[in-house]
Amino acid sequence: MRRVVITGSGTINPLGHSVPETYEAMREGRCGIGELDIRDVERLSIRIGGQVKGYNPDQRFNRQQQALYDRFTQFTLIAAEEAIAQSGLEFSGHVAAESGVVLGTSGGGLNTQDENYRAVYEEGKNRVHPFIVPKLMNNSAASHVSMNYNLKGPSFTVATACASSNHAMGQAFWLIRSGAATAIVTGGSESMLCFGGVKAWEGLRVMSRDACRPFSANRNGMVQGEGAGIFVFEEFEHAKARGAGILAEVVGFSMTSDAADIVMPSQHGATRAILGALKDARIGAEKVGYINAHGTGTAANDKTECAAVSKVFGRHADEVMISSTKSMHGHLIGGTGAVELLACLMALNDGIIAPTIGYEEPDPECSLDVVPNEAREAKVSHVLSNAFAFGGQNAVLALRTL
Template structure:
């Protein structure tokens, strides 16, 4: 069983177009949620979201590339470029054959789908672009990352709704730990802030019209976001031998299924995933200093997650810090766990805990240390990152300080 470390990180999300910008926003407790700037927003009941602002696709990709790259793929390629550049790896020869890509997404090319439904049903067109299918397919981002960076090893896409990124990163972790790969590019991406995407989520009646306030008694729902987070997972000895900077170590991973309800979360299912990650990492609850919560800002999620943490951590529950950065960047659905992993890295590397902003009223059913409104300096040795998806699919990663 090989040790697995993170040697590169990249992102583009509502808080920033890079890792440094995102971590600065975490430290400042900045909110990236605002009025939506999309077509037909006036027909929506929900008009806020965590959009990637000041993004110019023309400055990043030529017309031929944009014909192939949906917005979620564009975000992935930008984040992957930053992560691979930081890692210092060049994929050629044996390393190219032993490195691959596992990415998470829920909707894939939803912007492309939305545009083409309009063209066919609203505008009455009978022909669409010949590259629509390769542009909208869920594995498009993984495929383009593999082609761009010459990654010839195991490559695929995971789609498990809001847990997609964590499931993808867990698979990448297992591949490197088992020796099936020497390095993996992994994370997730999502861009469903289009008319059809928001309208579909409106139907669930779980969306806030004004803000995301996880764990606060006056919370009133989740807020959608968009963006990508991508990492380089590398076998420790390989990274050490080449003198790479190590950001953190992946020490454990676990998955569970609620097997109960398609939308309502289960305390028992979440607890099994948390317990499994601790067991895989050979950690006791009192060793974990910080948990990046799934923390959507819905009553069902927040109460269930807090109960699961309290159940697993027992007497240690009062000592662990738990925060939801969704309060700042919104819920990136299939990409959310990847962007949130940056908060775990920041806690381990920099000793700064990202806050839960928008916290206004204590909730007795969420009586944990939720790091309200302001970032906190604290030394932690181990962190957990939770992701609990519709369909009852749960994935929890455990990270440790860089060895």
């Protein structure tokens, strides 16, 4: 069976505009969540979020590009540039033909929809810009990566709400492992922090008004974030032959469905997904040193996730570290698994475990080592990244050092 490695990583998210900036923030346990700065925020009851700050699209993209690139596409292209540069891969000839793009997103061009619905409904305009459709479509980010880097193999977008990125990276892993591709640019992006996007989430009444405190007894809900995480997944022999730097090996992936409830998570579905990833990786739970949790900061997720991890890990549950970096960058929905994979790479390569910040009170139903508030030095060889989506769609990845 062909092996799959990660040879590039890139990001822009509430913690930083690059991977090194993000690692620094995670090491320091910095919080990227703050007051939302968006139009009509005074009509929202939820006014915090993990916004990408200090970002001016005019400095990255010209007017013609901005006419075609929604904010989620802009984030994708910025992160892809960093990841592909790090990988050193040049996409030409047969490598281009055998390489593609598989990305996750949930809302796609939601900002574009929001702005243009506002124009036609609120402002009564009868005309919108001609590129609204290619700008808002969910696959536009994947298409622009393919176009900008000459990736001519399989390209598509995966939408499984909060698990989109993990499902996307799992597909990338399987495409390469099966021989269908040599390299895939993968990960995900999200930009839902607009009036309509936040208003919709408000309606569900699971949002916190002050902070995201996963696993802490006094948690009171989730906080939305935005941004992108992009990686280059590459067939191992191909990467080795060209002397590429290898960040990690992707060794396992599993998808399960709860087949139960559209919003309430199931412990059984989560348990089966974690077990499936371990089985696919052919490793025992005792090998795993760190789990990047889904850890949304809602009671429903955190209790279910801890119960699932306890069930799978048994007596090893007390030894594994599990943290939720959503406490720092918020929930990036369809892009969240990609940004969270960075915490996994940091654990494997730098021996630093990103903390769960905002942790104030122990919860007996979440009695695992959640790496509270401060990053920790620890050597780990195998890690998992969990994602459990609304709709009961679960996806867990397993990585190891090489």
